[in-house]
Amino acid sequence: MAGLDVPVEPRKRTLFVIDCAKSPEGTANVNHGRLPLMIDPTGVFCRPEGRFFLTGCAPVEDPAVDWDDFEPRYEEFEDIIWPTLAERSASFEAVKVINQWAGHYDFNRLDHNLVVGRHPEVRNFVFANGFSGHGLQQGPAAGRGVSELIIYDEYRSLDLREVGYERIVENRPFIEKAVI
Known part of the structure; x- marks a missing residue:
């Protein structure tokens, strides 16, 4: 709006809240607080969120998006996140998506920094x-x-x-x- 050239654009990220039939810690429906933030080498992350888990990843294709594009990328869970989590722990083989949403990163194309x-x-x-x-x-x-x-x-x-x-x-x- 100021007419200045800034290499910053919106990039979409989708997050998923999941419930596990069996906790990766070995007990069902208990406080998952002992499980730390896990970041897989693929970029998939997972952390406790109350009695659930919050998970997401950077998308394979990561184009700039319109300022009003907040439609979740549901396929990221099925194609990327769930298989990665299930590979790390058999407990993540039986999960249910409770919620999901999309938000934007203000992505700096030059160096990914503020x-x-x-x-x-x-x-x-x-x-x-x-x-x-x-x-x-x-x-x-x-x-x-x-x-x-x-x-x-x-x-x-x-x-x-x-x-x-x-x-x-x-x-x-x-x-x-x-x-x-």
Whole structure:
């Protein structure tokens, strides 16, 4: 809307809530809190969510989507997630999908990392986007940085210049080296 070129676009992710006939811990319908977050090398993840499990994966095809496209990709569960979970534990062979939904990542095509800080020419435009799924982790730091820029016109507690818009203009990716 501001007419600025930003390599950030919406990418769809579908999450599924499942119930297991038998817990991977070996007991039915009990607190699954002891089972940690599991991330399979394929990218399928699963974690306890109350008495159920929350699971999802990055899609095989991952195109940009329309801003109003929130239709879940049901086939991801049948084709990717369920077979992967069942391979890891026989308990996941008998599951029931309780709920599902789709949401968007604000996907940064340059380097999959946030863009935060002032635009170099439009100084009253401050970025805080392109988190590519890291928003919950990085949001508090980005919020602090943006507030410091607005109040003091500089970063004071966190130096976030490396993830600023200048790297977009210079095509200089900020590569994360410890991705799990």
